Amino acid sequence: MDQVEIFKALSNKTRLQILNWLKDPELHFPDHKVSCGETNGGVCVGHIQRKAGLTQSTISEYLVVLQRAGLVTASRVGQWTYYKRNEKAFEDLSNLVASEL
Amino acid sequence: MDQVEIFKALSNKTRLQILNWLKDPELHFPDHKVSCGETNGGVCVGHIQRKAGLTQSTISEYLVVLQRAGLVTASRVGQWTYYKRNEKAFEDLSNLVASEL
DNA sequence: AATATATATCGGTATTTCCCGATATACCAA
DNA sequence: TTGGTATATCGGGAAATACCGATATATATT
Numbered sequence: 001m002d003q004v005e006i007f008k009a010l011s012n013k014t015r016l017q018i019l020n021w022l023k024d025p026e027l028h029f030p031d032h033k034v035s036c037g038e039t040n041g042g043v044c045v046g047h048i049q050r051k052a053g054l055t056q057s058t059i060s061e062y063l064v065v066l067q068r069a070g071l072v073t074a075s076r077v078g079q080w081t082y083y084k085r086n087e088k089a090f091e092d093l094s095n096l097v098a099s100e101l
Numbered sequence: 102m103d104q105v106e107i108f109k110a111l112s113n114k115t116r117l118q119i120l121n122w123l124k125d126p127e128l129h130f131p132d133h134k135v136s137c138g139e140t141n142g143g144v145c146v147g148h149i150q151r152k153a154g155l156t157q158s159t160i161s162e163y164l165v166v167l168q169r170a171g172l173v174t175a176s177r178v179g180q181w182t183y184y185k186r187n188e189k190a191f192e193d194l195s196n197l198v199a200s201e202l
Numbered sequence: 203a204a205t206a207t208a209t210a211t212c213g214g215t216a217t218t219t220c221c222c223g224a225t226a227t228a229c230c231a232a
Numbered sequence: 233t234t235g236g237t238a239t240a241t242c243g244g245g246a247a248a249t250a251c252c253g254a255t256a257t258a259t260a261t262t
Binding site: 145146147157158161162164165177179180181182 | 237238239240241242
């Protein structure tokens with residue numbers, strides 16, 4: 001777990017926004033299940049992209065950044081990649097900040 | 102409290118190192134009290150700079166970055182500026198990561 | 203095979219960060 | 233005042249980041 005990489009991933013307003021949206025996908029992507037079906041809490045790139053209002057390539061890259069930092073996990077199903085939060089990473093980070101930083 | 106600014110401040114190995122050193126100044130700057138006297142847990146720029154091995158200007162800027170993010174506080178006494186951790190900021194950040202990020 | 207859709211990757215420009223040396227400022231001492 | 237020490241700020245080159253449009257890849261459909 002590279003601390004600097006984690007903090008860099010968090011050093012961007014859009015990426016923080018995405019993480020926040022993924023806390024409650026049903027709330028922030030109400031039409032996701034309709035168009036994408038049950039996805040176990042993961043949200044596909046396109047929905048995130050449209051909500052963020054940046055280009056597809058940018059959001060795809062941002063999600064890779066978050067994934068490399070361990071903050072989200074990706075699972076490919078068919079042509080979609082569903083991204084979801086890795087809650088354990090946030091717990092660990094919280095503990096790190098509280099006691100070891 | 103600007104979250105992005107905080108995470109940017111933490112996105113650098115040297116700055117993380119400094120914060121860690123400031124957790125226990127007596128341990129990491131054993132000769133500080135001898136040369137600088139009792140400083141209420143704060144450490145002057147020069148000692149931090151020598152331990153970090155970067156230039157004076159770089160470390161001075163890094164400390165300003167940490168200060169603007171609220172992670173350290175500065176107090177000037179004579180020609181020295183003593184920097185110390187703002188523990189409350191770390192508590193707040195830990196809670197933020199745990200519940201709101 | 204051909205086409206369409208979802209995502210990833212590539213190449214590029216503008217901005218930011220990293221870190222430096224030089225200089226400015228503040229304070230202290232003689 | 234002169235000089236010395238501690239810190240801050242300025243100007244800059246190299247590297248990283250923020251985005252973009254274009255293209256490549258993977259999968260699904262016909």
